[in-house]
Amino acid sequence: MSFRKTGVITVEELKKLGLLPSEERLGKAPVAVLECPEDIPCNVCVTACPFKAIVKDTLYSRPRLDESKCIGCGVCVAKCPGQAIFVVDLRGGEALITLPYEMNPPPSKGARVQLLDREGRVVGEGEVVKAWSYDSTWAVTVRAPREMWLHVRAVRVVGRSD
Ligand code: SF4
Ligand code: SF4
Numbered sequence: 001m002s003f004r005k006t007g008v009i010t011v012e013e014l015k016k017l018g019l020l021p022s023e024e025r026l027g028k029a030p031v032a033v034l035e036c037p038e039d040i041p042c043n044v045c046v047t048a049c050p051f052k053a054i055v056k057d058t059l060y061s062r063p064r065l066d067e068s069k070c071i072g073c074g075v076c077v078a079k080c081p082g083q084a085i086f087v088v089d090l091r092g093g094e095a096l097i098t099l100p101y102e103m104n105p106p107p108s109k110g111a112r113v114q115l116l117d118r119e120g121r122v123v124g125e126g127e128v129v130k131a132w133s134y135d136s137t138w139a140v141t142v143r144a145p146r147e148m149w150l151h152v153r154a155v156r157v158v159g160r161s162d
Helices: 011-016 042-047 075-079
Strands: 031-034 085-089 095-101 111-116 123-134 137-144 152-161
Touching: 031 075, 075 085, 075 095, 075 123, 075 137, 075 152, 095 152, 111 137, 123 152
Parallel strands: none
Antiparallel strands: 031 085, 085 095, 095 137, 111 123, 111 152, 123 137
């Protein structure tokens, strides 16, 4: 797996490891994507999820999502110390992607952003739908082209849309 050398997981690796939600689930409601491939001693996401939708067999094993329990609330996005969790909503014609956001202050609704991939490369432009915090950690939901849901994992604010 190349992510062990590069530190950046690829879409192919996410698929191979079974870390992506099913196509059926993606079209129904917002759902978390757990991009946490390493067996590490962390269970913040497990304890943070109010719906017990994230499970680990042991403290060291990889977290798994119970799609039937996840409601896409995004609490785990803000709580994950590894910034490895995202929420994707594909119910409309476009993608709503909820991401961790480390900067302060966060962008306001309507702000225009550059959409960045896992390596920080610009892959498009989007718009902030909302910014919110949980336990003092920010998360941002952005509107992006639907086909970008697997690629957009960070944003850079470029200005207001009005
Ligand atoms: S999005 Fe909400 S319901 Fe889904 S796994 Fe995260 S905390 Fe749990
Ligand atoms: S909180 Fe984040 S880093 Fe920790 S196990 Fe869960 S997904 Fe991985």
